[in-house]
Amino acid sequence: MLYGAAYYHEYQPYERLEQDIDLMKEMNLTVVRLGESTWYSWEPEDGVFKLDWMDRVIDAMHAADIKVIFGTPTYAIPPWMAKKHPEVMAQHHSGTYVPYGYRQNMNHAHPAFRYYAERVIRKLISHYASHPAIIGYQIDNETSSGQLHNPDVFQKFLWYLKDKYKTVDNLNEVWGLTYWSHRINEWDELWKPDGNSTPGYDLDWRRFQSQLVTDLLDWEAQIVREYARPDQFITQCFVGAYSRPEANVFDISKSLDIVAINPYHVTQSGLELDPQNDTDTIGPEWMTSRQDHVGVSQIFLNGDWARGAKEQNFLITELNANSIGGSSTNYPGYEGQLRQAVYTFISKGANMVAYWHWHTLHYGFETYWGGVLGHSLEKGRIGREFEQIGAELIAHSDILTDLSTQADVGFLYHEDSKYALSYMPALSQPGTGNPDPLTYERVFDNFYRMYFNVNAQTAIVHPEQEFEKYPLLVVPALYAADDALLERLVAYAKNGGHLLLTFRSGYGDEFARARWAVAPGILRDAVGASYQEYSNLMKEVLVKGEGLDLPEGAAATAWADGLELESAEALATYQHPHFGQFPAIVTKVVGKGRVTYCGTLPNMPLGEALAAWTMNKAGIDPVIEGLPTTVRVTSTTATSGERLLFFTNWSWTPQTLPAIPGGGKDLLANVSISESDTLELGAWDVKIIVQAK
Structure with a gap:
């Protein structure tokens, strides 16, 4: 080290x-x-x-x-x-x-x-x-x-x-350059990026x-x-x-x-x-x-x-x-x-x-x-x-x-979707109608924080990597993806994984073109719902549970897909005179697994409830039950095979942790603890518990 x-x-x-x-x-x-x-x-x-x-x-x-x-x-x-x-x-x-x-x-x-x-x-x-x-x-x-x-x-x-495109005709087609008379006959007619207004060009x-x-x-x-x-x-x-x-x-x-x-x-x-x-x-x-x-x-x-x-x-x-x-x-x-x-x-x-x-x-x-x-x-x-x-x-x-980290919840990161949603943002900046070029990062952060707040053990994975190893896979705003990736996600669910998709997933293709199919396109059958309309939300809209236990204050923010149920069941619906006709979150059993689709950007009460529910459905148990709100735990494995639990208290308030199943040894204090002992964490404190392999 x-x-x-x-x-x-x-x-x-x-x-x-x-x-x-x-x-x-x-x-x-x-x-x-x-x-x-x-x-x-x-x-x-x-x-x-x-x-x-x-x-x-x-x-x-x-x-x-x-x-x-x-x-x-x-x-x-x-x-x-x-x-x-x-x-x-x-x-x-x-x-x-x-x-x-x-x-x-x-x-x-x-x-x-x-x-x-x-x-x-x-x-x-x-x-x-x-x-x-x-x-x-x-x-x-x-x-x-x-x-x-x-x-x-x-x-x-x-x-x-x-x-990449071989001919200008292919470029014209993929970028949609018929629009505004932008088709080119020769490569040297292509304009410089300063004046560009074409999403495909920008991507x-x-x-x-x-x-x-x-x-x-x-x-x-x-x-x-x-x-x-x-x-x-x-x-x-x-x-x-x-x-x-x-x-x-x-x-x-x-x-x-x-x-x-x-x-x-x-x-x-x-x-x-x-x-x-x-x-x-x-x-x-x-x-x-x-x-x-x-x-x-x-x-x-x-x-x-x-x-x-x-x-x-x-x-x-x-x-x-x-x-x-x-x-x-x-x-x-x-x-x-x-x-x-x-x-x-x-x-x-x-x-x-x-x-x-x-x-x-x-x-x-x-x-x-x-x-x-x-x-x-x-x-x-x-x-x-x-x-x-x-x-x-x-x-x-x-x-x-050389610690090995435990991860049960994977987050699929997609560079092209970040690029595409930077040029044509889905969200507006909070409190304004101005486009938010950090749309992708904002959605990704929001969903990551939902799982962080329920002490999930997380990892970030890229499409080229093996995301199938995670029992729960969260896919934020997968806007500009090719057919193969979308089909692979469906196969992941059919083979036993729990797939959580967010709004804007499956909407565009790999060239950032809106797909000419009812959204969410290739994902539609697996999601069990579709939508023809969507809306930005200037204010929070409260939601009610329809199979999902929700705390007071659970709300949708920033976005609402107008979801229509097909073969899925609703988990939450909007409490609103217009949006109330649409579910906010739906879920469906697919093959050996499940697909859950969230058509909005949840606030934290809604997000934490959804995160806990999806983990439960995926068979993921918390590392330690009943931790105080200000404490986080991370589970790792040492090269020796011993398990290390890292506890951190992000607060001025000292915290008492529940007994740790199996007990262990407080590494930094060099003190043994039994499985009936509680653990004291001071303000802004750290404890590392070592458990035998």
Whole structure:
């Protein structure tokens, strides 16, 4: 188990390498990530390389028995390159170059960039590959293109379309270009994306842009692999769940040995699960502008997201140790929240947790993106909590590493549906009539949180993976899917699985065209209901149970399919003078399994009732019955075969847990508990119970 931080000796205001390392050892840090952020320091002039400044850093880390993950510095180009090759700068709108001054502001597909990037990668990796401190490599950093509109990129897009569709007639047909007289006779008549209004064009453009990022990282991985030792891994740090708009995590992961993720999260009251104490979520605007994308469930979702890409253990390369964001959003976590996040990610399969970064910068854009050490460069409260976590991880490294996670409920993630619903959103932004480009993420998050709130053991799975192994499969907003995937989902239910579909599933085909059949098309017979109309909901509509026990306040939000029963039975109906004629949720036995269809976006009372009902019907028992509202449990298996139960209390209120069947051992306290003992969890506390295999 690795625990550490990114380290930038080159950013320190004075020489303190020895002092930093002494402090790292005192605080039980075991790994650093370095090298990825300062191309200029490696190559201050074209073809002039300086490596000695890093040699002494890596040598010192090795002497201190601190492991190193080495990064390729290709995400932030030096000014001399922009000056010498202005054409290498990105164009996010045709004809307008992005000015120099930020990061990821270059056209990473341009031959000039590739030339310089390959040269610096080969220079660095060939020099450092044999160093015994280096355990692996991070290629680039949170890679994205920002949608490149450069002329050479558009030409590549044309080649991509020619290879995919072969003829302009096929393209005309698939994109529906008869509309508005957009049919083309020759490939060179295709307009640039700036003025596009065609959904099929947009979907292919997004697919193509993500392919550019996949190609870049695959290219870098191949270069690094020429020099890397067999015992060194290659990774790439993705932004948290859903990643960058142009990064297809599943495709990229095929070029990696292990997946890494940077899952920043809200802190303080934003992690409060006690309804009595819950307050408005606080944090940087980019994180909190959407309330349904924050909270405790997002920490768990990020763990599932990282593990799902390769269905393997993963790394956390960047996590918030302190306040993150800008100078006006200072919200360091409460005492214990740092520790909770660490053990939550470990329970989901993390083999490393590291922070960005070791010390808080004294200058630059991220001056107030806090590290383990504050601006004083001395150990404070956060440093002491870091030290405690590090000591625990060193003491229990063997049992906590390479955990296998229990998962009974799978969530099918679909990149194309996310793209399609970004361009033509189904939902409006809450309280407005404005389209919500995060429709897919919003639906996915909502359904994930429903199951999180009933303590389900969850996983995220991609269509190329074996989702049939989960007794319950949740499929949020599968809008742009081909026939084969829809038919496979029906077969999953017929063979014994419980399939929960949401609205917009099966509505479009793989080209984002609305299907010319009564919705939900291929899924209609298995769903046992159909609809000819649907409506956005500006306000909540209460629903009543028709076979589903519902609590007070259960309601539909945002959307309502006008479902008509065929062979299904209603589970819930709207309480409304118009929508009351339609069921909100239906279910049907199909073959050996069952299909349940939810035609709305449930609020949490409705969602939790539906989640519990579907789990019961799928034969899934809770890990522990009767847990307090603020407590979550995750079940895992160690390589030794022992079962580990991770309990976390997301509240100021201490909690008493019911007796744990079979008892076990409190790992961190080194205390045995019998199956008749209750377990006490303090405010923002963690307990790990080990049970014999």
